[in-house]
Amino acid sequence: MDYWSLNPYVGCEFGCSYCYARYTHRYVVERAHDAGKLTDAEFADYRGAHGWEAFERRIFVKEQVVGALDADLKRVPVGECIVIGTATDPYQPAERRFRLTRAVLQRLTRCEGLSFGIITKSPLIARDCDVLLRLQQRNELQVHVSLITHDAQLARKLEARSPVPAARLRALHKLVAAGVNAGLIVAPVLPGITDDIGHLDALFAAARDAGAHFVHAGALRLYAAVRHRFLPVLDEHFPDLVARYTRAYARQAGAPREYTKALSRRIEKLRRKHGFKNHTGMIDRYRPTNMPVQGELELRGSLP
Secondary structure, eight states, X not given: OOOEEEOSEEXXXXXXXXXXXXXXXXXXXXXXXXXXXXXXXXXXXXXXXXXXXXXXXXXXXXXXXXXXXXXHHTTSOTTOEEEEOSSSOTTSTHHHHHOHHHHHHHHHTTXXXXXXXXXESOGGGGGGHHHHHHHTTSSEEEEEEEOSOSOHHHHHHHBTTOOOHHHHHHHHHHHHHHTOOEEEEEXXXXXXXXXXXXXXXXXXXXXXXXXXXXXXXXXXXXXXHHHHHHHHHHHHHOGGXXXXXXXXXXXXXXXXXXXXXXXXXXXXXXXXXHTOOSOOGGGGGGSOSSOOOOOOOOOTTOOO
16 A cells, blocks of 8 residues: 555544444554543543444544644655545544645645545535635645435445435536546445446436546455444344355455456446556555455345
8 A cells, every 4th residue: 555644633523334444443542541631531532342433423624734744744755645534534523624635735735746646425515616726726635525325314324424426426427517636435345236237327326417527446354343333233234145245254354356356347348338547556556465265145136
């Protein structure tokens, strides 16, 4: 994974059940406790009754992030990539109050010759079209609006408090209409739930109608820290899939190699059908290079 990561917040209010970034919250809380910044009682409270609760309900705000950027940016050579929103949503509800992401972008407009990626589910990003346009004048920029399903009811089951799909697509349209280089990121693709041709085809069509410049997609990564949150949701809504997910992801976080290859072929066909280029620029830099062989994902409605 050849990129720099920038996250103005730790934790995410959207509460997506499949989010791979949950582990980051535990480390921040543990470091704060070890440094004496949290009492034992606060430490227990911040971790929550369930390990996943704190990630969704206790959001850390990096108030000094803009000041730290000056020193950090000196370490980033020209041509390298910085991705904003790899472990949080930079436009989650907290951004309306703290405006940290906007402040970060304003600082980054002074850079030249870098590659920037932004990943978000929030239509709030359309607020910052003016800054994004300035940022891409002297740098490469790709804004990835994240959407795994066009079905609002399914999204609510999987992404507790995330914006509805239609709002995200409207934001994508606003970005593109303003001149921002923006597209759709369909990740994670959930085996047996959102990986069938009809489902993916509808997403590609929606992206095309919104004016997206690109579409990227990737299979679910099911890390240990995510299982306690995701598997109960799977059991509630798709109980027939629990055993197969458990087997397929028993020894690794990534989907099995053959499944990933088949999904990639399906995505490439849909890109061609809807007129999107296969090359996705910045996103290619953090494609996993070694995919696990162990496991099976011959799931209902899944890939052949």
